[in-house]
Amino acid sequence: MPEPSTTNPEHWYRQGAQALGEHQLEAAAQAFWSCLAIDPRHASALHLLGKVRERQGEFEAALALQLGSWREDPSLGWNAFAAAELLRRDGRWGEAAAAFRAAQEVLPDERWIALQAREAEGLGVFAGERLAGGLSAAAYRIWCRSFEPVLSPPAAQGSGGDRAVREAWHLDCSPEAVLHPGALDWLAGWLAAQPDRADLLYPDEDQLDGEGRRHDPWFKPGWVSESFWSTPWLGSCAFWRRDWLHQQGLSPLPPGADPLERWRWQLAALERRPRIAHLDRVLVHLKQGPAQDPAPYATALADHLGRCGEGPVHVEPGPATGFRLTWPVPRALRLSVVVLTRDRPDLLEQCLHGVEASKGGLDLEWLVVDNGSRLEATAALLRHWRQRPGSRFRVRSLDQPFNWSLLNNRAAAEASGELLLFLNNDVLVPAGVDQDWLKILAGQALRPAIGCVGARLLYPDGTIQHAGLLPLMGAGCEHPYRGLPLERAPHRGRLHQLTGWPAVTGACLMLRRGLFQAVGGFDPALPVEGNDVDFCLRLGRAGYRHVVCPEATLLHLEAASRSLSTSATWAPAQSRLMRRWPGAMASASPWWPEASSLETTDGRPRELAGRGWS
Known part of the structure; x- marks a missing residue:
């Protein structure tokens, strides 16, 4: 048993x-x-x-x-x-x-x-697709089928909205543009609900492939000048109020007008400063049209910017259907580069060599703040750079608790350059970057309308670390498009274009020294996080715009020089920013598309937010 x-x-x-x-x-x-x-x-x-x-x-x-x-x-x-x-x-x-x-x-x-x-x-x-990698064509079709808001006008509007819109508004549409069914009825309802009258309206759009399937959505931001210049978004369809055109003495172009003539007409109309509003619905689908020589369009834009007081500027065809805009830099311009370091001589040496090799005709002045280094290798590296013939290289030793704002302020007070570049020691210049990236940043920073100029920063794996800063995104002060591969560039390739933002990261930030002094520098009460956002918002309040230049595509080994896994300063910084900037910290307009979620950085439609989908 x-x-x-x-x-x-x-x-x-x-x-x-x-x-x-x-x-x-x-x-x-x-x-x-x-x-x-x-x-x-x-x-x-x-x-x-x-x-x-x-x-x-x-x-x-x-x-x-x-x-x-x-x-x-x-x-x-x-x-x-x-x-x-x-x-x-x-x-x-x-x-x-x-x-x-x-x-x-x-x-x-x-x-x-x-x-x-x-x-x-x-x-x-989404058939196994993770939205965090960027919305693919297949995922977009699923959104169109199951999540896109229905274009239904308010019940009180009834029918006849199409005719009412056409009577009051000039439909400035490309021959390849196809209006979404019900678009004008919906627009009539939208107009009836608006307290303020606009003179120019522009909608979101997408494209149609050879089989008539929708793809490549363009959820557009509000009106941000640099973003529009680099990627003009009136080409498919715009709505101009007829009585405003009459007041301005502008006659609408007839349907089928020459595309270049239409572009020049739009630029002339924009010079009259219309009140502009964005329609956050995909109202237009664009069929593939005949290829156009972009050079005359670039010339027309350069002429327009000259008439608007934004010149002289060089405009040339850029990525996709956009333009590359660069502003001139005077000879022998002095640029003061401020770098904070605490040991990590391996990173610092790469940072210094990369920038020095990119200076072109700029006169570089280095201001390195040694914040308590202990390694002999760091001391030897700094001695070597100080002893280089003809080098403007100064080191200030400040062995005290780390305060990014205070240390940068002290270095900037000793600068003599017309421009300042604040640069983290873990920002490196990769092979293949535009050789003129530093001059392109400088050209932007010299523009009277511009406050801070930032670079496009990549993680070592090639995904986006920084392409702008948005206070309201995610948990607060997040980087739009963070983590996306460059080939997955939503919003019609915005990652590859000159763009405007409410703030840029202090890891690579350039501006005029006089402007830095005028607003009092960075706030030492924000020792680690939030100081760049606060600084940019102060300049924004004074009327200055901030831009990111994709030509300056650098590597950022974020957290290589200090640990970001835990931060005792993050929550207090967020609290201070919220108290100081309640309006700015609660708004993503006009920089982020209204049709896109603020919950994540990947640009997905807002209807997909709040679901916990990766």
Whole structure:
């Protein structure tokens, strides 16, 4: 007669669990099978045997065991979770989401499981695509089919909105533009609800491929001058109020007018300073049209900017359908470069060499603040740079608690250059960058209308770290497009164009020295985070604009020189910014498209926010 223990399923279950904990997979499997031979419905044994099979690479067997365990005892919880993980791995997103939700109900304290459920739900909706990588053509079609707001006018508007809009507004549309069904009726309702009258309206748009399928959405920002100049967004369709045109003595162009003539007409109309409003709906679909020589369009834009007092400027065709704009820099312009460092001579040397090799005709003055370095290699590097023939290189040693604002202010007080460049020691100049990047930044910084000029910064893996700063995004003061690969550039390739933002990062920030002095420099009460945002907002309040230049594409080894995993200064900085700038910290207009979510940095449509989809 067998020993009582050998007929007790719990005996074999405990042996199996012990063997699994000791990574003895075959022994664990034998023990669990012995348990199941006595009690085939032993849910815990099924669950752990599934774990064994998963580790042994037997996916199908592992999934069958976990599903069986879940059927036998739904109250176990972890069996549902294990099944969900395997279902997700198998691309069965809807089933995985249901299993995660079942696990969450049984394990309410494990709140992170709900995040897994929402993520799986999103993967199911978008056929396994993660939205955080940028909206693909397939994902956009799913949005169009299932999430796009319906263009229905208010009930009181009824029919006839189309005719009313056409009577009051000039439809300035490309021959390739196709209005979305109901677009003008919706616009009539929108106009009826507006307290302020605009003279020019422009909608969001997308494109049609050869099969008539929608793709490449362009969710546009509000009116930001530099963003419009680099990527003009009136080409497909714009609406001009007829009585305003009459007041300005402008006759609408007839349908089918020459595209270049239409572009010049639009620029002439913009010079009359119309009141402009953006329509945050995709009202227009653009078919592929005949190719146009971009050079005359660039010349027309340069002439327009000259008439508007923004010249002299060189405009040439840029990425996609945009323009590349550069402003001249006088000879022998002195640029004072301020760098803070605390050891990490490996980073500092690369930073110094990269900028020095890019100076072109600029007269560089280096102001390095040594904030408590201890390594002899750092001291040797600084001696070497001070002793270079003809070098303007000064080192100020300030061995005190790190305060980014205070240290930069002290260095800037000693600068003699017309321009200042504040540069982190972990910002490096990669091979292949535009050789004139430093002069391009300088040309922007010399413009009277411009406050701060920033660079496009990449992580070492080539994804975006910084292309602008937006106070309201994410948890606050986030970088739009952070984490996106360069080839996934939403909003009609905005990452590759000159763009305007409410703030730029202090990791690479250039401006006129007199302007820096006029606003009192950075705020030492913001020692680590938020100082760049506060500084830019102060300049913005004074009427200056801030831009990011994609020609200056640098590497930022963010957190290489100090740990950002925990920060005791982040929350106090956010609190101070909120108290000081309640309006600016609560608005993303006009810089971020109204149609895009502020919850994430990837530019996804706002209808996909709040769902926890990755």
